Amino acid sequence: MTEAAVAIDPRAPRARLANFFDDGQFVTITPEDDRGVLAAVGRANGANVVAFITDPTVQGGAMGSDGCRAIVTAYDRAFADSAPIIGIWHSGGARLREGVASLDGVGRVFAAMTRASGKVPQISVVLGPAAGGAAYGPALTDIVILAPAGRIFVTGPEVVRSVTGEDVDMESLGGPEPHGRRSGVVHIVADSEQDALDHARTLAALLGHQGSLNLDAIEDVDLGALLPESARRAYDVHPLIEGFVDAGSFEELHARWAPNIAVGLGRLGGRTVGVVANNPMRLGGCLDSSSAEKAARFVRMCDAFAVPLIVLVDVPGYLPGLGQEWEGVVRRGAKLLHAFAECVVPRVTVVTRKAYGGAFVAMNSSSLGATRVFAWPSAEVAVMGSVAAIRVLHRRRLADVPEDARAQVELELAAEHEVISGGITKALELKVVDEVVEPSLTRRAVAKIILDTPGVRGLHGNIPL
């Protein structure tokens, strides 16, 4: 049964599904009744996908046991077809009038999502309120997209007010601003409902139709021109990422949360790739607890779905501070080390400017198993910057130097130190860096490694870190 949408209410499942699937065409796979969930199969940007949607026109989209069963049916189908599954949410949570039966149903949905984790790509689109159980549904999936009217929270404003006395509305509790910037719950904040559905279509195709890499389609781009002249000057990394992947293909995730690292999917020579890049414009590009966690989750998602990784490194270190230590930068930073070390997809590092200290190790170093580590000719790989290093190594000697001469002596010692300890030559000798590559030839060099490395996938789930 293939039908175009005829529904009048724009919130009706058929209307929204028609806006999601290619040409508005889909085939339903669950009964259309008052269970409040409808599931269907069709195509999204050419990729076969399964979608389910909650129906806000029936009891506010609340989930009962039949509706939950429909979601599980959708998951069974996604498994059978090895297809991405898209959940479209507008739901007040579990159906109160069904009592514990609905809670049991919601729990079964969570279990189905977890079984599917890392096996089929799961994308959630939240179009309206998604409260309680409907909040944790999206949260268990790989990517969460929020429409302007989307609200995600565990307990609503009234409960919050009665318990804590905080007077908040749904938007400040769980709208685009808090989830896009503060909580990290949402990966993409969309401009409109259709924009949200379109992002889901793009991502479903990036993960479901990964394509094959065509080396002949790779053009040389002078990526070096995208860096500032001064090596000390911070810059926004996005033009570099967009210049690296095929034009217009970059789909950034978590753009505003932990913006000191940028992650997202794009295509290189037509093939889907994941990009992880330090962003010096924010916090100097330092790694911190949130950015490490954000990147770790992304790396594990790419690994689970056989998406090769490109890691663009320009990192001064970990962000120092009491706040960081108390926030658990040790525990949360360890996630990134774990994610890269266990990762089996091709993963290529490019050190564009500098890679210092522990942050250098964390950014897909060869010690963690990088497939290949490239560096641009002027890149610096070291335990720390040379001036900082000689201040530690020559503390006593520098203390004896008169203050007006100290800067000069520091520069001399730093130059000497670079010759002995560091520089790219030493990094090459130690195989910490495999190869120096010209910025303009980097795309091709990285593409070739990806093409020559067998495509495998990590056999693990994608727990929402």
Add this chain to the structure above:
Amino acid sequence: MSQTIRAEMVASVLVVVAEVGDEVGVGDTLVILESMKMEIPVVCEEAGVVSEIVVAPGDVVREGDVIAIVL
């Protein structure tokens, strides 16, 4: 709409680029901070007019400190 531009991290103020009364657009640099041996531009997120610059070169700012106000 007024926007308060705050420091994201501990840093010293290297250069104050914008002046009070300047019309600024999205991405325009207001101040350049120095931290972690890097020069980090602090940019405007919404267009407006600079109404206040709270810092001067050499000042040390901590995370959350106000740097400028743009109306």
